Amino acid sequence: MKKINMRSDCPVSYALDFFVDKWTFLVIRDLIFEDKRFFKDFLKSKEKIASNILSDRLKRLESVGVIESKVFEQLKTQKEYSLTQKGKDLVPVLIEMMLWSAKYHDGLALTPEFIHKATTDRETVIASIMARLG
Amino acid sequence: MKKINMRSDCPVSYALDFFVDKWTFLVIRDLIFEDKRFFKDFLKSKEKIASNILSDRLKRLESVGVIESKVFEQLKTQKEYSLTQKGKDLVPVLIEMMLWSAKYHDGLALTPEFIHKATTDRETVIASIMARLG
């Protein structure tokens, strides 16, 4: 499992050490915006994560307390993943990343409505996402 | 030079493709919070970036329009690096990363005052950083 080496006490560096890889944040994105909960759901994301990598990242995210998993009651062979509070608190980071990307690159999958709303009424947008996540 | 492969039209993925490496964001951090401007300044940051990597990242950041460089008039052998608007617009992303890190990890180099101020009066904090950057 990918392990974290803390390079300094800088809070930026700390965050980077956590998510500087190609996949961690995409799994979190899927949990926040795509309502994905099962292994197979994450596998289907358009960036095409390999199953071994997904397995590794889910384990690591759980080990650092960003997600949690429980047996899915309707079908005991499946595990259901969800965000912890620590994970939900990444919403503002995601939002800022998205707004920056949208500002400087055309053709990304973001509606003008969302961009406008998130820019002018950021707190409300974040609050409503948080509410949806429970 | 490290090249960017865009994996999808997702704005999160887009941002990740840009800064998913150990150094890019630290260079930006140094420009925003440490007022570093010269090659040797970045070399001195506590995470100890190697000169070849720094060289690569500065070139790439300039090529994607996040920083710009100009000959330093007082000493023509030096180049002075600074953030473009696109670079300055990363301030909110940095701030959110820092707050998340501070919330979930003790001992990071952030004052409680800053954390409090940035949490309760985010817009003002961002505005004052932006103002300082010019």
Place this chain on the structure above:
DNA sequence: CTGTATCCTTAGGGATACTG
């Protein structure tokens, strides 16, 4: 379906010597 294991390739990056 949920993962795990294996194999293999490549990219990232550390160390360091070097040039203008």
Place this chain on the structure above:
DNA sequence: CAGTATCCCTAAGGATACAG
């Protein structure tokens, strides 16, 4: 001092087969 070039090593991660 500002960078560049080289060498080399390791870790990240694709492909894929497989197990419960």
